[in-house]
Amino acid sequence: MKKSIIIAAIMLLVAGTVSLDARTKAKAKKTTANTSQVIYTGEIAKKVIGYNGPTPLNITIKNGVIENIEVLGNQESPGYLKRAKDKVLPQYIGKTVAEAKKLKPDIATGATYTSEALIKNIQMGLNQAKSTPAKKATSKKATAKKKATKKRR
Numbered sequence: 767m768k769k770s771i772i773i774a775a776i777m778l779l780v781a782g783t784v785s786l787d788a789r790t791k792a793k794a795k796k797t798t799a800n801t802s803q804v805i806y807t808g809e810i811a812k813k814v815i816g817y818n819g820p821t822p823l824n825i826t827i828k829n830g831v832i833e834n835i836e837v838l839g840n841q842e843s844p845g846y847l848k849r850a851k852d853k854v855l856p857q858y859i860g861k862t863v864a865e866a867k868k869l870k871p872d873i874a875t876g877a878t879y880t881s882e883a884l885i886k887n888i889q890m891g892l893n894q895a896k897s898t899p900a901k902k903a904t905s906k907k908a909t910a911k912k913k914a915t916k917k918r919r
Contacts, residue, residue: 802828805891808838814890816842816883823884825891832858832866835888842880850880858888863895 808822873881
């Protein structure tokens, strides 16, 4: 009888530990889950032309913040493209999508067409960006707050 009680107690302890561990891991995945997306502007902005043709980009957005903008294969002159990239792209890195959409970036002198094409590609790409979970959670809180206010009245 004592052995069966001890075995049962050990089994309950192990089951509780496994269950707690599974819940902890699930919670950790939720909190550390990063929403990330890469927007390819080659199709979205195929009519946006720089000095020598289209200038497609990959825009990487992580948790609603622009993490990287990569200029893909194009026909722009390397010197002018470098000048435009160095001037325009850093103005967007680290900004939220909402901030970047409102941004009026400076363009590179001597690489005006290329700069304007990069900016237009970025703007069109950001219009395709999915909203972040943080924005959705905020709107849910606002909805819950409105419901609570109505109940009080």
